[in-house]
Amino acid sequence: MLDPSLVSLTYLDEGAANIVYRISASPSASPTRSSHHESYSRTTPPPSEIDTPPIRPSSSNPFPGQLLRLRKDNATAAVLDSHHHFNNRIAPLLPTANLIQQTLVRASSHLIQKCNAGLRSMEKRGARSPQRAGVYLAEGEAFAVLVTDMSSSNSSSDRDAPVEAETESLSVEFKPKWLAQSPNAPSNGTSRRCRTCALRALRESRGPMPGDEKLLSSSSGFCPLKLMEQDRGIVREVGNRIVELNRIRKEDRGWMEETLFAWLYGNALLARLRTLQVVMDPEGVLMGNLESPDFLTAMTMRDCTLFLRIPRDGGPIEARLGDLDLKAASPKKADYWRRVERQLIDDGWYTAIGRGAAVESEERCQLSQ
Numbered sequence: 001m002l003d004p005s006l007v008s009l010t011y012l013d014e015g016a017a018n019i020v021y022r023i024s025a026s027p028s029a030s031p032t033r034s035s036h037h038e039s040y041s042r043t044t045p046p047p048s049e050i051d052t053p054p055i056r057p058s059s060s061n062p063f064p065g066q067l068l069r070l071r072k073d074n075a076t077a078a079v080l081d082s083h084h085h086f087n088n089r090i091a092p093l094l095p096t097a098n099l100i101q102q103t104l105v106r107a108s109s110h111l112i113q114k115c116n117a118g119l120r121s122m123e124k125r126g127a128r129s130p131q132r133a134g135v136y137l138a139e140g141e142a143f144a145v146l147v148t149d150m151s152s153s154n155s156s157s158d159r160d161a162p163v164e165a166e167t168e169s170l171s172v173e174f175k176p177k178w179l180a181q182s183p184n185a186p187s188n189g190t191s192r193r194c195r196t197c198a199l200r201a202l203r204e205s206r207g208p209m210p211g212d213e214k215l216l217s218s219s220s221g222f223c224p225l226k227l228m229e230q231d232r233g234i235v236r237e238v239g240n241r242i243v244e245l246n247r248i249r250k251e252d253r254g255w256m257e258e259t260l261f262a263w264l265y266g267n268a269l270l271a272r273l274r275t276l277q278v279v280m281d282p283e284g285v286l287m288g289n290l291e292s293p294d295f296l297t298a299m300t301m302r303d304c305t306l307f308l309r310i311p312r313d314g315g316p317i318e319a320r321l322g323d324l325d326l327k328a329a330s331p332k333k334a335d336y337w338r339r340v341e342r343q344l345i346d347d348g349w350y351t352a353i354g355r356g357a358a359v360e361s362e363e364r365c366q367l368s369q
């Protein structure tokens with residue numbers, strides 16, 4: 001049970017649907033913590049089904065190696081549903097060692113309100129991305145999850161070291177997105193872009209969204225099909241691009257690029273992810289049953305994030321997939337998927353003709369090589 005009277009939360013990062021916080025002992029338990037951390041003081045009783053990690057008040061993080069992930073009020077699936085979906089449908093499909101682990105905890109409304117006050121204050125200070133502003137945590141949500149912390153660390157037992165300290169490992173993350181072409185795209189001979197590159201080109205044609213620095217670090221920066229290539233030069237190129245997108249400092253780029261290339265080339269985890277995407281959705285969003293559990297699982301697999309923690313000493317890379325959230329079978333979402341696919345086909349974003357020819361993306365799709 002997460003006891004808010006014992007913890008302080010520090011904003012780490014956010015995506016479209018969730019916000020992730022670092023956890024530390026509250027100022028009363030740890031007088032050295034700085035005052036800008038939000039702290040919480042209400043205890044909620046533990047629900048019986050919740051796996052309860054032991055609290056260690058003497059540690060600076062009562063849940064060592066874990067972060068707290070809270071749901072925003074725009075997310076389509078409740079935390080409990082998403083967590084059960086993860087346990088029952090997703091986790092059995094992938095090696096445990098390659099998954100961001102989740103532990104369900106109860107989140108009091110007081111804790112969430114405090115976090116929302118913190119978000120509003122960040123907005124006032126200009127410390128929150130304008131793209132994310134105006135959307136807050138769901139105050140009616142009763143649960144949150146503790147997740148494996150994959151951020152750069154000093155050591156697995158001390159993840160609270162100051163950020164300016166030289167880390168023992170560096171982390172990179174990227175969304176592998178659609179590792180195979182959309183089943184509904186024009187046949188291979190005529191497609192010049194894969195689904196991810198076609199959608200990126202469409203979005204580029206509209207111009208960048210204000211304050212969207214995140215666009216650089218998610219799916220927009222490279223062609224996912226290149227990750228599946230046999231050609232070493234192509235895999236090296238995409239690995240280097242991932243290092244660049246993660247804004248790794250210059251002095252670390254050389255060894256990171258080498259290590260990342262060695263990990264990416266012929267990688268079994270990415271191959272498995274691709275297989276799941278293909279097998280779970282052989283018909284595509286225009287032909288398939290958009291409410292079927294298999295189809296929704298394929299969409300989850302097309303929108304997850306791969307986190308890699310890369311040790312400086314050449315030790316083994318820790319690789320975990322996260323953001324494997326339930327995609328709800330809602331008419332709104334189904335409509336979005338169909339609309340995007342129709343537009344990519346009808347306006348020539350796959351074939352790079354008509355409107356789709358207007359954008360010459362800097363990042364070339366593997367299908368156009």
Ligand SMILES: O=P(O)(O)O[C@@H]1[C@@H](OP(=O)(O)O)[C@H](OP(=O)(O)O)[C@H](O)[C@H](OP(=O)(O)O)[C@H]1OP(=O)(O)O
Nearest residue numbers: 015016017175199214218219220299302303327333
């Ligand atoms: O439609 P896509 O492929 O752009 O994916 C969306 C993501 O955009 P991306 O291209 O990865 O930057 C999008 O990510 P961002 O908003 O860009 O962080 C979401 O992950 C969205 O899923 P949901 O609506 O939160 O369930 C994602 O929507 P789904 O299509 O996976 O439902």
Ligand SMILES: Nc1ncnc2c1ncn2[C@@H]1O[C@H](COP(=O)(O)OP(=O)(O)OP(=O)(O)O)[C@@H](O)[C@H]1O
Nearest residue numbers: 013014015016017018020100147148149150151323
């Ligand atoms: N387990 C983790 N370890 C380290 N950093 C993490 C972890 N989980 C999330 N983050 C950071 O927080 C960011 C947002 O988290 P997350 O991907 O869970 O949000 P989301 O809203 O589900 O994303 P999306 O926009 O794809 O729906 C990530 O891009 C990453 O930088």
